[in-house]
Amino acid sequence: MRFGAELQEAGGTTFRLWAPGASSVMLALEGGSQHLMQASRDGWHQLHVPEAGAGTRYRFRLDDGTPVPDPASRRNPDDVHGASEVVDPRGYAWADADWTGRPWHEAVLYELHVGTFTPEGTFAAAHARLAELADLGITAIELMPLADAPGARNWGYDGVLHFAPAAHYGTPDDLKALVDHAHGLGLMVFIDVVYNHFGPDGNYLHGYCPPFFNAAHQTPWGAAINYDGEHNEAVRAFYVANALYWIEEFHADGLRLDAVHQIRDDSALHIVEEIAQAIACGPGVDRYVHLVLENDANEAQRLLRDAEGAPIASTAQWNDDLHHAAHVLLTGETDGYYADYAHEPAQQLARAFAEGYIFQGQMAEHHGAPRGEASAHLPPVAFISFLQNHDQTGNRAMGERLSALAEPHKLDALYACLLLSPHIPMLFMGEEWAATTPFLYFCDFEGELAEAVSNGRRNEFKRFAVFADEAARARIPDPNAAATFEQSRLRWDEREMPPHAERLALVRRLLALRRQHLAPHLAGPMQGGQSLGSGDLLRVVWTLADGIGWEIVANLGDGAQVAPLGRDWESVYASHPLANDGPLLPWSVRVAAKPVRA
Template identity: 60%
Template sequence: MKRQHSMPFGAEAVHGGGVRFRLWAPGVATITLQLDGDQELPMTAADGGWFELTVASAQAGSRYLFRLPDGLLVPDPVSRFNPDDIHGASEVVAPTAFDWSDGDWRGRPWHEAVIYELHLGSFTASGDFAGAIERLDYLVELGVTAIEIMPVADFPGRCNWGYDGVLPFAPDAAYGRPEDFKRLIDAAHQRGLMVLLDVVYNHFGPEGNYLHAYAPDFFNPRHATPWGAAINFDGEGSRVVRDFFVHNVLYWLEEFHLDGLRLDAIHAICDDSTPDIIEELAAAFKSVPGRARHVHMVLENERNQARYLTRDDFGRLLHGTAQWNDDIHHAFHVLATGESDGYYVDYAADPARLLGRCLTEGFAYQGEASTFAHGERRGEASAHLPPAAFINFLQNHDQIGNRAFGERLCHLASPLAMEAVTAVLLLAPQPPLLFMGEEFAAAQPFLFFCDFGPELAQAVTEGRRREFSRFARFADPAVRESIPDPNAPATFETCALDWSAIERAPHRAVLELHRQLLLLRHQWIVPRLAGMDNGDPRLAMPSARTLAITWRLGDGSLLALLANLGDDPVDATPPPGQLLFATANLDATTLARGRLPAWSVRWHLQPGDSR
C-alpha cells in the first residue's frame, strides 16, 4: 500500500517525471532554486508572494536550497527530509516509494488507550527509529496500547528534546530517514499499538528558523510570546500560515499513518480569529480520508479550557480527544514527595482533595484563583466531561526534565508511596500515561539537553542555571554550577535507559507491578469504559488524605477506589463488590477489617446498575 499527502508548497513529484518546487516568500522579490549544488534556476513569481518552478530533471534524492536576493541559502520549510541537519540542503522524497503493510489497521478507540511517552534518542542504545522497533514487543507485554513520541521535527545538532524543531515536516536525521519512521509506525500497527506524535505549533526553535528572512508575514508582532513575535494565525497573510499547519496535521496522519498528534502548549498559541486555529485543526482531524479509522487530537493546555474537550449529546467529539492533565500530576507529586515550591504551591494545602477532584471532575482548577499565578483565575468547569477527556500521569518529560537534576518520581518518593499512586493511576477510568522507564523505576534521570551552536549554547546553559537561582537550594552560585550543562554530550548520554535493569531488583518487582495492574485494567475495566459519559462520580474523604470514590462505568458497573495516601493508618468502610486489587501492605486480616495502613489502595468492581 502507498500513501502520500499532496501539498500546495514544497517539493512534489509531477506525473510523468520531474519535480514541482513551490515556496511562499512574500518578503522578497526574487528566489533562485539551487539544485544538487551546481544548478542555479530562477523561480517564477506568482500572485500572493508565491514562487514556483518545475524541473524535469529533478527526482527523488535530489538536494535543493532556495537562494534569497542577498545570497543567503535556506532549506525548504516544508522539507520532507534534511539529511545534513537544519542548515543543509533539503532532499526530494518520494513518499510512494515506501510499501505499507498495515492496510487493515483502523486504529483503536480512545477508551483503550494506555500511553507510553518516549524520547527516541534516549529510549534505546541506538537512539533511533530502528531501536524503538526492537522494544515494541516489550511494550505490548507491558500492557501499553499507544506510544507517544516526543517531537521528531528537524532540530539543530545531534540531540534535543524536540521542542526546538524548525522543519515541522522533516523527521530529524539523527533518528533515521522518513522511511525508517514509517517502518516503526508500520511495525507498531502490526502489534496493535497506536502511534501518537508530539507536534509544536506555538513557536519555532531559536536556531535555523529562516522564515523571518523571506516570509515575515509568517509572524504577527501584535502578539508577544517568550520566543518573540507569535506565529501569525490571525493577521494579514494568516491563511497561508494556517494552511501550513493544517497540512502538517494531514501530512502526519495520512502520509505517515499516525493515529494521533499531541499539540504542545496550545496556551502559547495566539489567535483572536473565529474559528481559532485549534478548532480548524480539529476539523482537519475529522477530514482525514478513510476516517473510519480512529485518529486522536491530544492537547496540552495550561489554561484548562474545557471548551476544547466538549462532546455533543451523543458523545461525539467537537474538537480535541483528550488533554494532558497537569493538575493531577501536581496533586500526586505533592502527596508523594511533600514538595510545595514553584507551581506545587497551588496544591500544597489540600492535595488529596484536589486529587479527588481530578479523578471525579477532570481539572482541579476550574476557574479558581492560582496563588502561583498571583491570583489569576485558571480553568473552566469540566465535571460534565467523560474521564476519557483527561490523560493522567505521575511523570512525563516536562515534569522530570524541568527539574534541575532531572529526578524521576521514584528518586523522590518512597517505594510504598510509589506503589500506591501507581495503583491509583493505572486502574482509574482516565487513560493513563507512563514516561519511558517509569514502569521499572529507571535509575537514569531525564535531563534537559540540546546541541546548539556555540553562542546560543552558552546562553542556554547560563539561562538554565539562572532560572533556578530563585530557589533557596540554588542560591549559592557554586551549587548552580553543578546543574548539568544542557549542551554537554554527557548530559544527553546520562539519560539513555539501562534496559538490563529490568532483570534486577528492585526494578523487576516494579515492572511486574505495572504489568499486573495493566492486565487488570484490560481484563476488567477497559471493556466497561465505552459509553461511560462522565461516570456520575461520587467522592468522599474519610480523612484528609483518604479518598473513597465510585464511578458508574459504561455497562452500569460500579468501580470503587479506597485509597489512603498518607503516613497514618485510618479506618474506612470497604466498598462493595469484587476486590480487583490491593496494595501489598493490605493482608487478608487488614482487608477484612477495613483498616487502611499508610499508603494503601484497594479497588473494587460491582456489576449491575444499583448503587
C-alpha cells in the same frame, strides 16, 4: 500538499515556496545548477524541474543571495542549515492495510524520546523494543517531537523544519517502518507537534516571509505565529497540512499539540479546531484518529462530547493538575507551581480523579489569576493522567525521576490509583521499571546561543534555596554537553534486577486488571465521578459508560483508615489482604466494581 517539493507522476518535481518578502527566488540544485522560480502576486514562487527526482538535494536562494532550506522539507540529511532532499512519499511499502486504529478508551500511553529510549537512539532501535511494551500492556506510544532541530541531540521542542523527521534518528522510511511495526503489534502511534513557536536556531522565515509572524501577539519566544493577522491564510494552511502530513503520510494515529495556551489565535475558528475538523473530515473518516492537547489554561470547552460520547473536537488533555497534586503528596515539595497544591494534596488529587481539573476557575496564586473551567461534566477519558512526563522530570535541575524522590511503597499506591482509574493513563519511558537514569534537559547549540542557554538554565534555579549559591548552580549539567545527553539514555538491563523487576511486575499486573475489568466499560457517554473521602483518605466513585460502578479507595497517610467494602461491590484489586474487609493500612489501595443487577 501545496508546500514543499512534490514528485509528479509524469516525472520530475515541482518546487514551491511561499516567500512574500522576496522579490525573486532561485532554486539551487545539488551540483551547482540554479533556476529562477516563477513568482505570483500572492507571494508564491514555483518551478517544475523535469530532471529532479527522489534524492535530489536543493536549497532556495533569496534575492540577497542567502541560501535557505525548504521550510516544508521532508528530509534535511545535513542538519537544518543544509540542503533539503526530495522524498518520494509513496516509496515505502506499508504492511498495515487492515489497521484502522484503536478506540480511545483502550489507550494506555507511553511517552518516549527516540534519542534516549535506546543506546542507539534511532527509529530502527526503538522498533526492536516495541514488542516488550505491547506485552506489558501499553497500547500507544507517544513520540516526543520529531521535527528537525539544530544539532545531533534535542528534546524536539526547538524544531524548525516541521515536516522533516530529525535526520539523526533515521530516514522518513525508518520512521514509517517503526509505525508499521507498531501497528502490527496493536500499538497506536502519536506524534508530539509544536505549533506555538519555532526554535531559536535555523528558522529562516523571518527573512523572506514576515507575514508568518504576528507582532500583535507576543509569546515567550517572541512574535506569535500568525494565525489571525493579515495574510494568515497560508500560515494556517501550512499547519493544517503538517497535521495531516503526520497522520496520512506516516499513518500516525494521533497528535499531541504542545502548549495550546501559547497558540495565539483570536479567529472565529481557532486553528486547533480547524485542525480537528480537517482530521475528522479526512483520515478520521476511515479510521480512529485522536487529537491530544497540552493546555495550561484548563479549557473544558475544547474537550466537549456529543450525545454518543464522541469528542466534538479534541480527544483529551494532559492532566497537569493531577500530576502536581500527586507530586506534592509524594515528595512534600511546594516550590513554584506546586505551592498551589500544598493544601490537602490527597483531596486535591481526589478532585482531579473525580472531575479532571483541580483548578476550575478559582484563583491560582502561582499564576496570579483565576484559572480553568468547570470540568465535572466531562468523561474521565477526556484526561490523560500521569505521575511523570518529560517536562516534570527534565525541567528539574538534575532531571531526577520520581522514583528517586519518593518512597517505593507510596509510589506503588499511586500507580494503583493511576492505572486503575477511568482516566487515560500515561507512563514516561523507563518509569515502568523505576529507571535510575535521569532525564535531563539537553540540546546541541553552538556559539553565543549555546552559552546563553547554558547560563540561562543555571540561573533559572537561583530562586531555589538549594541552588542559591553559584557553586551549587555550577553543578547543574550543561544542556549542550554530550555527557548530559548520554546520562539520559535508558539502561534496559535494570528492568531485570531488583527492585526494578518488582515495579515492572506491579505495572504489568495493574495494566492486565485494567484491560480485563475497566477498559471494556469506558466506551460511551460518561461524566466525572464523586469524591467522598476526607483528610488522607482518597475515595472516588464513578458510574462507567454501561452503568457499572467503579470505586478507588486509597489511604494516602501514615495511619490506618476504616473503609470497609460496601455490599454488592466486588473486589478488583487490593494492595494487602485486609484491604477489603479490615482497616486500610498506610499507603494501601482497594479498587472495586459494582455490577449492574438485572
